[in-house]
Amino acid sequence: MARILIIEDNPANVELMAFLLTAYGHTPISAPDGARGIAEARAQRPDLVACDVNLPGMNGFAVLATLKAEPALAEVPVLAVTALAMAGDREKVLAAGFDGYISKPIEPESFVAELEAFLPGAGVPPPPAAAAHQARNTAVPVPPTQSAYPAVLLVDDDPFMLAVLADMLGDEPVRVLCANSGFDALALLEREPVEVILCDQAMPGMRGTEVLAQVAARMPTTVRLMLTGQQDMAEIEAALRSGVADAHYPKPVAAASLRERIRQAVALQRSRVAV
Template sequence: MLASILVIEDNPANLELMSYLLSAYGYSPHTATDGAEGLRIAGREAFDLIICDIHLPQTDGYEVARQLKADPVRRTVPLIAVTALAMVGDRDKVLAAGFDGYIAKPIDPETFVRQVEAFLRPDKRKNAPDPPASVCDAPVAVPTRHTVLVVDNLPVNLDLARSILEPHGYRVLVAEGIEDALTAARMHPCDLVLSDVCMSGGTGYDLIKRVKSDPRLAAIPFVFITSTMLNEADRAIGLGLGAARYLFRPIEPEALLSEIESCLREAGRIARGDDSDR
Protein backbone atom coordinates (compact mmCIF):
# COMPACT_ATOMS: atom_id res chain seq x y z
CA MET A 1 0.00 0.00 0.00
CA LEU A 2 1.37 3.40 -0.99
CA ALA A 3 2.06 6.08 1.59
CA SER A 4 -0.53 8.12 3.43
CA ILE A 5 0.73 11.71 3.56
CA LEU A 6 -0.47 14.68 5.62
CA VAL A 7 -0.05 18.11 3.98
CA ILE A 8 -0.28 21.16 6.29
CA GLU A 9 -0.54 24.33 4.19
CA ASP A 10 -2.67 27.47 4.56
CA ASN A 11 -2.45 28.65 0.94
CA PRO A 12 -5.35 27.05 -0.98
CA ALA A 13 -3.56 27.03 -4.34
CA ASN A 14 -0.41 25.43 -2.94
CA LEU A 15 -2.46 22.91 -0.98
CA GLU A 16 -4.49 21.97 -4.04
CA LEU A 17 -1.40 21.56 -6.23
CA MET A 18 0.51 19.39 -3.75
CA SER A 19 -2.55 17.23 -3.08
CA TYR A 20 -3.25 16.81 -6.78
CA LEU A 21 0.34 15.82 -7.59
CA LEU A 22 0.49 13.29 -4.76
CA SER A 23 -2.85 11.80 -5.82
CA ALA A 24 -1.69 11.59 -9.44
CA TYR A 25 1.12 9.31 -8.32
CA GLY A 26 -1.22 7.10 -6.32
CA TYR A 27 -0.55 8.43 -2.82
CA SER A 28 -3.24 9.26 -0.26
CA PRO A 29 -2.98 12.94 0.72
CA HIS A 30 -4.79 14.31 3.78
CA THR A 31 -4.89 18.06 4.35
CA ALA A 32 -4.90 20.67 7.10
CA THR A 33 -4.93 24.45 6.68
CA ASP A 34 -3.24 25.46 9.94
CA GLY A 35 -0.77 24.02 12.40
CA ALA A 36 -3.25 23.30 15.16
CA GLU A 37 -5.50 21.35 12.81
CA GLY A 38 -2.49 19.48 11.46
CA LEU A 39 -1.45 18.42 14.95
CA ARG A 40 -4.98 17.20 15.73
CA ILE A 41 -5.11 15.11 12.56
CA ALA A 42 -1.61 13.74 13.14
CA GLY A 43 -2.64 12.82 16.67
CA ARG A 44 -5.54 10.63 15.62
CA GLU A 45 -4.28 9.07 12.37
CA ALA A 46 -1.08 7.33 11.34
CA PHE A 47 0.89 8.83 8.45
CA ASP A 48 3.96 7.72 6.55
CA LEU A 49 5.12 11.29 5.97
CA ILE A 50 4.07 14.83 6.93
CA ILE A 51 4.62 17.90 4.74
CA CYS A 52 4.36 21.23 6.55
CA ASP A 53 4.64 24.91 5.65
CA ILE A 54 6.53 27.14 8.09
CA HIS A 55 4.34 30.25 8.13
CA LEU A 56 0.95 28.99 9.34
CA PRO A 57 -1.90 30.63 11.28
CA GLN A 58 -2.40 29.81 14.97
CA THR A 59 0.49 27.35 15.25
CA ASP A 60 3.48 27.79 12.94
CA GLY A 61 5.59 25.06 11.38
CA TYR A 62 8.31 25.32 14.00
CA GLU A 63 5.82 24.55 16.77
CA VAL A 64 4.34 21.71 14.72
CA ALA A 65 7.83 20.23 14.41
CA ARG A 66 8.54 20.68 18.13
CA GLN A 67 5.36 18.88 19.18
CA LEU A 68 5.65 16.06 16.66
CA LYS A 69 9.27 15.35 17.50
CA ALA A 70 8.43 15.36 21.22
CA ASP A 71 5.82 12.64 20.67
CA PRO A 72 7.37 9.15 21.08
CA VAL A 73 4.89 7.68 18.59
CA ARG A 74 5.23 10.29 15.81
CA ARG A 75 8.80 11.45 16.16
CA THR A 76 9.95 8.82 13.63
CA VAL A 77 7.51 10.00 10.94
CA PRO A 78 9.49 11.96 8.30
CA LEU A 79 8.63 15.66 8.51
CA ILE A 80 9.33 17.81 5.45
CA ALA A 81 9.24 21.60 5.35
CA VAL A 82 7.85 23.22 2.20
CA THR A 83 8.54 26.92 2.47
CA ALA A 84 9.44 30.10 0.61
CA LEU A 85 12.09 30.99 3.23
CA ALA A 86 15.21 31.76 1.22
CA MET A 87 17.52 33.78 3.46
CA VAL A 88 21.00 32.56 4.37
CA GLY A 89 20.66 30.20 7.31
CA ASP A 90 16.93 29.49 6.84
CA ARG A 91 17.53 25.90 5.74
CA ASP A 92 19.73 25.22 8.75
CA LYS A 93 17.14 26.78 11.06
CA VAL A 94 14.39 24.58 9.60
CA LEU A 95 16.43 21.40 9.99
CA ALA A 96 17.52 22.38 13.50
CA ALA A 97 13.84 22.77 14.45
CA GLY A 98 13.28 19.06 13.81
CA PHE A 99 12.37 18.87 10.14
CA ASP A 100 13.94 15.96 8.26
CA GLY A 101 14.02 17.73 4.92
CA TYR A 102 13.35 20.98 3.09
CA ILE A 103 11.66 21.70 -0.27
CA ALA A 104 11.69 25.28 -1.50
CA LYS A 105 8.66 27.12 -2.85
CA PRO A 106 7.46 27.57 -5.45
CA ILE A 107 7.45 23.82 -5.89
CA ASP A 108 8.29 22.32 -9.28
CA PRO A 109 5.39 20.06 -10.35
CA GLU A 110 7.80 17.86 -12.34
CA THR A 111 10.10 17.09 -9.39
CA PHE A 112 7.97 17.61 -6.27
CA VAL A 113 6.77 14.03 -5.82
CA ARG A 114 10.24 12.58 -6.45
CA GLN A 115 11.62 14.94 -3.78
CA VAL A 116 8.97 13.73 -1.34
CA GLU A 117 9.55 10.06 -2.20
CA ALA A 118 13.18 10.36 -1.13
CA PHE A 119 11.92 10.45 2.47
CA LEU A 120 9.58 7.46 2.17
CA ARG A 121 10.38 3.84 2.97
CA PRO A 122 10.92 1.87 -0.26
CA ASP A 123 7.83 -0.26 0.34
CA LYS A 124 5.70 2.92 0.53
CA ARG A 125 6.91 4.39 -2.75
CA LYS A 126 5.39 4.10 -6.20
CA ASN A 127 7.34 1.49 -8.13
CA ALA A 128 6.85 2.94 -11.60
CA PRO A 129 9.94 4.96 -12.57
CA ASP A 130 8.15 7.46 -14.80
CA PRO A 131 5.70 10.17 -13.71
CA PRO A 132 2.09 9.99 -14.86
CA ALA A 133 1.10 11.85 -17.99
CA SER A 134 -0.73 14.48 -15.95
CA VAL A 135 2.48 16.00 -14.63
CA CYS A 136 5.06 15.45 -17.34
CA ASP A 137 5.85 17.13 -20.63
CA ALA A 138 5.89 13.96 -22.73
CA PRO A 139 3.56 13.99 -25.74
CA VAL A 140 0.10 12.79 -24.87
CA ALA A 141 -1.91 10.33 -26.89
CA VAL A 142 -4.87 12.72 -27.17
CA PRO A 143 -4.50 15.09 -30.15
CA THR A 144 -4.48 18.81 -29.37
CA ARG A 145 -7.64 20.38 -30.75
CA HIS A 146 -8.62 23.23 -28.42
CA THR A 147 -6.63 26.10 -26.98
CA VAL A 148 -7.30 27.50 -23.50
CA LEU A 149 -5.82 30.80 -22.35
CA VAL A 150 -5.22 30.66 -18.57
CA VAL A 151 -4.85 34.03 -16.84
CA ASP A 152 -3.51 34.16 -13.29
CA ASN A 153 -0.79 36.13 -11.51
CA LEU A 154 0.27 33.10 -9.43
CA PRO A 155 2.66 30.69 -11.20
CA VAL A 156 1.43 27.82 -9.02
CA ASN A 157 -2.09 28.21 -10.45
CA LEU A 158 -0.76 28.36 -14.01
CA ASP A 159 1.22 25.16 -13.40
CA LEU A 160 -1.83 23.45 -11.94
CA ALA A 161 -3.95 24.37 -14.96
CA ARG A 162 -1.31 22.98 -17.32
CA SER A 163 -1.05 19.73 -15.38
CA ILE A 164 -4.83 19.24 -15.60
CA LEU A 165 -5.54 20.39 -19.16
CA GLU A 166 -2.58 19.36 -21.29
CA PRO A 167 -2.90 15.59 -20.71
CA HIS A 168 -6.46 15.83 -22.06
CA GLY A 169 -5.45 17.31 -25.39
CA TYR A 170 -5.71 21.00 -24.60
CA ARG A 171 -3.11 23.48 -25.73
CA VAL A 172 -2.54 25.87 -22.82
CA LEU A 173 -1.47 29.49 -23.20
CA VAL A 174 -0.69 31.42 -20.04
CA ALA A 175 -0.71 35.09 -19.06
CA GLU A 176 -0.08 36.74 -15.70
CA GLY A 177 -2.05 39.95 -16.26
CA ILE A 178 -4.66 41.73 -18.35
CA GLU A 179 -2.42 43.23 -21.03
CA ASP A 180 -0.50 39.98 -21.53
CA ALA A 181 -3.79 38.09 -21.76
CA LEU A 182 -5.23 40.43 -24.39
CA THR A 183 -2.04 40.26 -26.43
CA ALA A 184 -2.01 36.46 -26.27
CA ALA A 185 -5.69 36.20 -27.23
CA ARG A 186 -5.21 38.47 -30.23
CA MET A 187 -2.03 36.77 -31.44
CA HIS A 188 -3.07 33.15 -30.85
CA PRO A 189 -6.68 32.15 -31.57
CA CYS A 190 -8.06 30.49 -28.45
CA ASP A 191 -11.23 28.57 -27.75
CA LEU A 192 -11.73 29.53 -24.09
CA VAL A 193 -10.38 31.92 -21.46
CA LEU A 194 -9.96 30.62 -17.89
CA SER A 195 -9.24 33.56 -15.59
CA ASP A 196 -8.69 34.32 -11.93
CA VAL A 197 -10.64 37.26 -10.50
CA CYS A 198 -8.13 38.96 -8.16
CA MET A 199 -4.90 39.80 -9.96
CA SER A 200 -2.28 42.52 -9.84
CA GLY A 201 -2.74 45.32 -12.35
CA GLY A 202 -6.50 44.86 -12.62
CA THR A 203 -9.15 42.25 -11.94
CA GLY A 204 -10.66 39.48 -13.98
CA TYR A 205 -13.76 41.67 -14.21
CA ASP A 206 -11.66 44.29 -16.02
CA LEU A 207 -10.35 41.62 -18.36
CA ILE A 208 -13.74 40.23 -19.34
CA LYS A 209 -15.05 43.74 -20.06
CA ARG A 210 -12.24 44.29 -22.53
CA VAL A 211 -12.61 40.82 -24.05
CA LYS A 212 -16.35 41.22 -24.58
CA SER A 213 -15.91 44.72 -26.04
CA ASP A 214 -13.44 43.48 -28.68
CA PRO A 215 -15.27 42.07 -31.73
CA ARG A 216 -12.37 39.73 -32.40
CA LEU A 217 -12.61 38.16 -28.94
CA ALA A 218 -16.19 38.62 -27.78
CA ALA A 219 -17.40 35.16 -28.82
CA ILE A 220 -14.71 33.31 -26.85
CA PRO A 221 -16.24 31.52 -23.82
CA PHE A 222 -14.93 33.11 -20.61
CA VAL A 223 -14.71 31.17 -17.33
CA PHE A 224 -13.83 32.63 -13.94
CA ILE A 225 -12.08 30.51 -11.29
CA THR A 226 -11.32 31.96 -7.87
CA SER A 227 -10.34 31.07 -4.32
CA THR A 228 -11.08 34.53 -2.87
CA MET A 229 -14.31 35.93 -4.38
CA LEU A 230 -16.55 33.19 -3.10
CA ASN A 231 -20.04 34.57 -2.43
CA GLU A 232 -23.06 34.57 -4.68
CA ALA A 233 -22.86 38.34 -5.21
CA ASP A 234 -19.39 37.87 -6.73
CA ARG A 235 -20.70 35.07 -8.92
CA ALA A 236 -23.60 37.26 -10.07
CA ILE A 237 -21.21 40.03 -11.08
CA GLY A 238 -19.04 37.65 -13.08
CA LEU A 239 -21.94 36.01 -14.86
CA GLY A 240 -23.55 39.40 -15.47
CA LEU A 241 -20.42 40.54 -17.30
CA GLY A 242 -20.79 37.63 -19.72
CA ALA A 243 -18.88 34.76 -18.12
CA ALA A 244 -20.08 31.28 -19.08
CA ARG A 245 -19.08 29.87 -15.67
CA TYR A 246 -17.94 31.15 -12.28
CA LEU A 247 -16.05 28.39 -10.49
CA PHE A 248 -14.66 28.18 -6.97
CA ARG A 249 -11.30 26.73 -5.93
CA PRO A 250 -10.44 24.12 -4.86
CA ILE A 251 -12.08 22.17 -7.66
CA GLU A 252 -11.52 18.53 -8.61
CA PRO A 253 -9.64 18.17 -11.92
CA GLU A 254 -12.44 16.11 -13.49
CA ALA A 255 -15.00 18.75 -12.50
CA LEU A 256 -12.92 21.50 -14.11
CA LEU A 257 -12.48 19.47 -17.29
CA SER A 258 -16.21 18.80 -17.42
CA GLU A 259 -17.07 22.48 -17.03
CA ILE A 260 -14.62 23.50 -19.76
CA GLU A 261 -15.91 20.85 -22.13
CA SER A 262 -19.50 21.95 -21.47
CA CYS A 263 -18.61 25.58 -22.23
CA LEU A 264 -16.91 24.61 -25.47
CA ARG A 265 -19.89 22.51 -26.49
CA GLU A 266 -22.35 25.30 -25.65
CA ALA A 267 -20.28 27.69 -27.75
CA GLY A 268 -20.33 25.26 -30.68
CA ARG A 269 -16.60 24.54 -30.47
CA ILE A 270 -17.19 20.84 -29.67
CA ALA A 271 -19.94 19.01 -31.53
CA ARG A 272 -22.51 17.39 -29.23
CA GLY A 273 -21.45 13.80 -28.60
CA ASP A 274 -17.83 14.51 -29.59
CA ASP A 275 -15.67 13.41 -26.66
CA SER A 276 -12.41 13.25 -28.56
CA ASP A 277 -10.79 15.72 -26.17
CA ARG A 278 -11.43 13.45 -23.21
Protein backbone atom coordinates in the same frame (compact mmCIF):
# COMPACT_ATOMS: atom_id res chain seq x y z
CA MET B 1 -1.96 8.61 -3.74
CA ALA B 2 -1.21 10.24 -0.40
CA ARG B 3 -2.94 12.57 2.04
CA ILE B 4 -0.46 15.32 2.88
CA LEU B 5 -0.99 17.78 5.72
CA ILE B 6 0.39 21.29 5.18
CA ILE B 7 0.84 23.30 8.39
CA GLU B 8 1.57 26.82 7.19
CA ASP B 9 0.32 30.29 8.16
CA ASN B 10 0.95 31.96 4.77
CA PRO B 11 -2.16 31.51 2.57
CA ALA B 12 -0.22 32.05 -0.67
CA ASN B 13 2.23 29.28 0.24
CA VAL B 14 -0.64 26.96 1.14
CA GLU B 15 -2.38 27.68 -2.17
CA LEU B 16 0.72 26.90 -4.22
CA MET B 17 1.60 23.73 -2.28
CA ALA B 18 -1.98 22.45 -2.42
CA PHE B 19 -2.22 23.21 -6.13
CA LEU B 20 0.95 21.28 -6.91
CA LEU B 21 -0.02 18.31 -4.74
CA THR B 22 -3.49 18.14 -6.30
CA ALA B 23 -1.99 18.32 -9.79
CA TYR B 24 -0.02 15.15 -9.03
CA GLY B 25 -3.04 13.31 -7.61
CA HIS B 26 -2.41 13.78 -3.89
CA THR B 27 -4.97 15.05 -1.37
CA PRO B 28 -3.78 18.19 0.45
CA ILE B 29 -5.03 19.02 3.94
CA SER B 30 -4.09 22.35 5.49
CA ALA B 31 -3.97 24.07 8.86
CA PRO B 32 -2.85 27.68 9.57
CA ASP B 33 -1.18 27.05 12.92
CA GLY B 34 0.35 24.34 15.07
CA ALA B 35 -2.63 23.60 17.30
CA ARG B 36 -4.99 23.14 14.38
CA GLY B 37 -2.34 21.19 12.52
CA ILE B 38 -2.12 18.69 15.36
CA ALA B 39 -5.92 18.44 15.44
CA GLU B 40 -6.00 17.74 11.69
CA ALA B 41 -3.27 15.13 12.03
CA ARG B 42 -5.25 13.32 14.73
CA ALA B 43 -8.46 13.47 12.73
CA GLN B 44 -7.10 12.78 9.23
CA ARG B 45 -4.10 10.50 9.89
CA PRO B 46 -2.09 11.90 6.96
CA ASP B 47 0.62 9.99 5.13
CA LEU B 48 3.04 12.91 5.48
CA VAL B 49 3.19 16.30 7.21
CA ALA B 50 4.89 19.38 5.75
CA CYS B 51 5.29 21.86 8.61
CA ASP B 52 6.55 25.42 8.70
CA VAL B 53 9.02 26.02 11.52
CA ASN B 54 8.13 29.63 12.35
CA LEU B 55 4.43 29.24 13.10
CA PRO B 56 2.46 31.64 15.31
CA GLY B 57 1.90 30.41 18.84
CA MET B 58 3.17 26.83 18.72
CA ASN B 59 6.24 26.64 16.50
CA GLY B 60 7.17 23.76 14.25
CA PHE B 61 9.50 22.16 16.79
CA ALA B 62 6.63 21.93 19.32
CA VAL B 63 4.33 20.51 16.65
CA LEU B 64 6.95 17.90 15.77
CA ALA B 65 7.42 16.88 19.41
CA THR B 66 3.68 16.47 19.91
CA LEU B 67 3.20 14.39 16.76
CA LYS B 68 6.16 12.11 17.45
CA ALA B 69 4.96 11.54 21.03
CA GLU B 70 1.67 10.06 19.87
CA PRO B 71 1.88 6.34 18.98
CA ALA B 72 -0.68 6.66 16.17
CA LEU B 73 1.31 9.42 14.49
CA ALA B 74 4.89 8.70 15.48
CA GLU B 75 5.73 6.96 12.19
CA VAL B 76 4.26 9.67 9.97
CA PRO B 77 7.13 11.54 8.22
CA VAL B 78 7.28 15.22 9.21
CA LEU B 79 9.21 17.58 6.93
CA ALA B 80 10.32 21.07 7.93
CA VAL B 81 9.43 23.70 5.33
CA THR B 82 11.28 26.83 6.36
CA ALA B 83 13.05 29.99 5.28
CA LEU B 84 15.79 29.49 7.89
CA ALA B 85 19.01 30.03 6.00
CA MET B 86 21.76 30.58 8.55
CA ALA B 87 24.69 28.19 8.82
CA GLY B 88 23.69 25.22 10.92
CA ASP B 89 19.93 25.75 10.59
CA ARG B 90 19.45 22.61 8.51
CA GLU B 91 21.40 20.54 10.97
CA LYS B 92 19.39 22.01 13.87
CA VAL B 93 16.11 21.10 12.17
CA LEU B 94 17.19 17.53 11.42
CA ALA B 95 18.67 17.08 14.90
CA ALA B 96 15.28 18.04 16.38
CA GLY B 97 13.77 14.98 14.72
CA PHE B 98 12.32 16.26 11.45
CA ASP B 99 12.53 13.60 8.75
CA GLY B 100 13.53 16.09 6.09
CA TYR B 101 14.05 19.73 5.22
CA ILE B 102 12.67 21.85 2.36
CA SER B 103 13.80 25.45 1.94
CA LYS B 104 11.56 28.40 1.21
CA PRO B 105 10.75 29.72 -1.23
CA ILE B 106 9.78 26.29 -2.53
CA GLU B 107 10.79 25.23 -6.03
CA PRO B 108 7.54 24.33 -7.80
CA GLU B 109 9.33 22.09 -10.29
CA SER B 110 10.73 19.83 -7.55
CA PHE B 111 8.46 20.34 -4.53
CA VAL B 112 6.21 17.32 -5.06
CA ALA B 113 9.12 15.02 -5.84
CA GLU B 114 10.89 16.17 -2.67
CA LEU B 115 7.84 15.26 -0.57
CA GLU B 116 7.19 11.99 -2.40
CA ALA B 117 10.70 10.82 -1.59
CA PHE B 118 9.49 10.38 2.00
CA LEU B 119 6.39 8.35 1.08
CA PRO B 120 7.15 4.62 1.32
CA GLY B 121 6.98 3.02 -2.11
CA ALA B 122 6.02 6.21 -3.92
CA GLY B 123 7.47 6.89 -7.33
CA VAL B 124 8.76 10.29 -8.33
CA PRO B 125 7.01 11.68 -11.42
CA PRO B 126 8.75 14.01 -13.83
CA PRO B 127 7.88 17.69 -13.63
CA PRO B 128 5.03 18.85 -15.89
CA ALA B 129 6.08 18.65 -19.52
CA ALA B 130 4.62 22.05 -20.26
CA ALA B 131 6.86 23.68 -17.65
CA ALA B 132 9.63 23.80 -20.22
CA HIS B 133 7.56 26.20 -22.33
CA GLN B 134 7.59 29.93 -21.78
CA ALA B 135 3.94 30.58 -20.88
CA ARG B 136 3.63 34.14 -22.11
CA ASN B 137 1.01 34.97 -24.73
CA THR B 138 1.77 31.80 -26.60
CA ALA B 139 0.44 28.36 -27.41
CA VAL B 140 1.67 24.99 -26.26
CA PRO B 141 2.84 23.40 -29.54
CA VAL B 142 0.45 20.86 -31.05
CA PRO B 143 0.72 18.66 -34.14
CA PRO B 144 -0.73 20.09 -37.37
CA THR B 145 -3.54 17.51 -37.26
CA GLN B 146 -4.85 19.26 -34.16
CA SER B 147 -5.23 22.66 -35.84
CA ALA B 148 -9.01 22.24 -36.03
CA TYR B 149 -9.37 21.51 -32.33
CA PRO B 150 -11.21 24.06 -30.17
CA ALA B 151 -8.95 26.63 -28.54
CA VAL B 152 -8.73 27.03 -24.76
CA LEU B 153 -7.07 30.20 -23.46
CA LEU B 154 -5.51 29.98 -19.98
CA VAL B 155 -4.88 33.33 -18.25
CA ASP B 156 -2.81 33.52 -15.06
CA ASP B 157 0.03 35.78 -13.95
CA ASP B 158 2.00 32.82 -12.55
CA PRO B 159 3.92 31.14 -15.42
CA PHE B 160 4.34 27.88 -13.53
CA MET B 161 0.59 27.69 -12.85
CA LEU B 162 -0.01 28.17 -16.55
CA ALA B 163 2.41 25.36 -17.33
CA VAL B 164 0.74 23.00 -14.86
CA LEU B 165 -2.73 23.74 -16.23
CA ALA B 166 -1.50 23.32 -19.81
CA ASP B 167 0.09 20.00 -18.88
CA MET B 168 -3.20 18.82 -17.35
CA LEU B 169 -4.88 19.43 -20.71
CA GLY B 170 -2.06 17.87 -22.73
CA ASP B 171 -4.03 14.78 -23.75
CA GLU B 172 -7.29 16.61 -24.50
CA PRO B 173 -8.39 17.35 -28.09
CA VAL B 174 -7.93 21.10 -27.61
CA ARG B 175 -5.37 23.75 -28.57
CA VAL B 176 -4.00 25.36 -25.42
CA LEU B 177 -3.11 29.05 -25.52
CA CYS B 178 -1.56 30.88 -22.57
CA ALA B 179 -1.41 34.50 -21.46
CA ASN B 180 0.05 35.82 -18.22
CA SER B 181 -2.01 39.02 -18.00
CA GLY B 182 -5.39 40.34 -18.98
CA PHE B 183 -3.79 42.69 -21.49
CA ASP B 184 -1.91 39.85 -23.17
CA ALA B 185 -5.09 37.76 -23.26
CA LEU B 186 -7.08 40.50 -24.99
CA ALA B 187 -4.25 41.12 -27.45
CA LEU B 188 -4.15 37.42 -28.29
CA LEU B 189 -7.92 37.37 -28.80
CA GLU B 190 -7.56 40.12 -31.40
CA ARG B 191 -5.57 37.66 -33.48
CA GLU B 192 -7.37 34.42 -32.69
CA PRO B 193 -10.83 33.74 -31.27
CA VAL B 194 -11.15 30.96 -28.70
CA GLU B 195 -13.92 28.65 -27.64
CA VAL B 196 -13.12 28.68 -23.89
CA ILE B 197 -11.23 31.07 -21.62
CA LEU B 198 -10.13 29.99 -18.13
CA CYS B 199 -9.02 33.02 -16.14
CA ASP B 200 -7.49 33.82 -12.77
CA GLN B 201 -8.96 36.76 -10.82
CA ALA B 202 -6.14 38.44 -8.88
CA MET B 203 -3.77 39.67 -11.60
CA PRO B 204 -1.84 42.95 -11.75
CA GLY B 205 -3.22 45.64 -14.03
CA MET B 206 -6.49 43.96 -14.95
CA ARG B 207 -8.57 41.64 -12.80
CA GLY B 208 -10.07 38.49 -14.23
CA THR B 209 -13.62 39.79 -14.05
CA GLU B 210 -12.57 42.80 -16.14
CA VAL B 211 -11.02 40.48 -18.73
CA LEU B 212 -14.15 38.34 -18.94
CA ALA B 213 -16.39 41.40 -19.23
CA GLN B 214 -14.50 42.46 -22.35
CA VAL B 215 -14.55 38.93 -23.75
CA ALA B 216 -18.32 38.72 -23.15
CA ALA B 217 -18.81 41.93 -25.11
CA ARG B 218 -16.54 41.00 -28.01
CA MET B 219 -17.03 37.22 -28.21
CA PRO B 220 -20.37 36.35 -26.55
CA THR B 221 -20.29 32.68 -27.57
CA THR B 222 -16.94 32.09 -25.85
CA VAL B 223 -17.41 30.20 -22.58
CA ARG B 224 -15.91 32.25 -19.76
CA LEU B 225 -14.61 30.36 -16.71
CA MET B 226 -12.78 31.49 -13.59
CA LEU B 227 -10.26 29.36 -11.70
CA THR B 228 -9.04 31.15 -8.59
CA GLY B 229 -7.88 30.85 -5.02
CA GLN B 230 -9.77 34.02 -4.21
CA GLN B 231 -11.27 34.34 -0.72
CA ASP B 232 -13.25 37.52 -1.44
CA MET B 233 -15.94 36.32 -3.83
CA ALA B 234 -17.99 39.54 -4.19
CA GLU B 235 -16.71 40.50 -7.67
CA ILE B 236 -16.81 36.92 -8.91
CA GLU B 237 -20.36 36.38 -7.67
CA ALA B 238 -21.44 39.61 -9.36
CA ALA B 239 -19.84 38.42 -12.61
CA LEU B 240 -21.69 35.12 -12.36
CA ARG B 241 -25.02 36.83 -11.71
CA SER B 242 -24.58 39.21 -14.65
CA GLY B 243 -23.50 36.48 -17.06
CA VAL B 244 -19.99 37.90 -17.49
CA ALA B 245 -18.64 34.60 -16.09
CA ASP B 246 -20.25 31.26 -16.86
CA ALA B 247 -18.74 29.38 -13.90
CA HIS B 248 -16.19 29.65 -11.10
CA TYR B 249 -13.96 26.85 -9.84
CA PRO B 250 -11.66 27.12 -6.81
CA LYS B 251 -7.97 26.30 -6.79
CA PRO B 252 -6.51 23.77 -6.40
CA VAL B 253 -8.14 21.65 -9.09
CA ALA B 254 -7.46 18.02 -9.94
CA ALA B 255 -6.44 17.18 -13.50
CA ALA B 256 -9.44 14.89 -14.12
CA SER B 257 -11.84 17.54 -12.85
CA LEU B 258 -10.26 20.24 -15.01
CA ARG B 259 -10.46 18.10 -18.12
CA GLU B 260 -14.13 17.30 -17.51
CA ARG B 261 -14.98 20.96 -16.99
CA ILE B 262 -13.23 21.94 -20.21
CA ARG B 263 -15.15 19.24 -22.11
CA GLN B 264 -18.41 20.62 -20.72
CA ALA B 265 -17.37 24.16 -21.63
CA VAL B 266 -16.55 23.15 -25.23
CA ALA B 267 -19.97 21.48 -25.53
CA LEU B 268 -21.64 24.63 -24.17
CA GLN B 269 -19.79 26.82 -26.65
CA ARG B 270 -20.88 24.62 -29.54
CA SER B 271 -24.49 24.83 -28.41
CA ARG B 272 -24.26 28.64 -28.32
CA VAL B 273 -22.90 28.76 -31.86
CA ALA B 274 -25.65 26.44 -33.07
CA VAL B 275 -28.46 28.65 -31.75
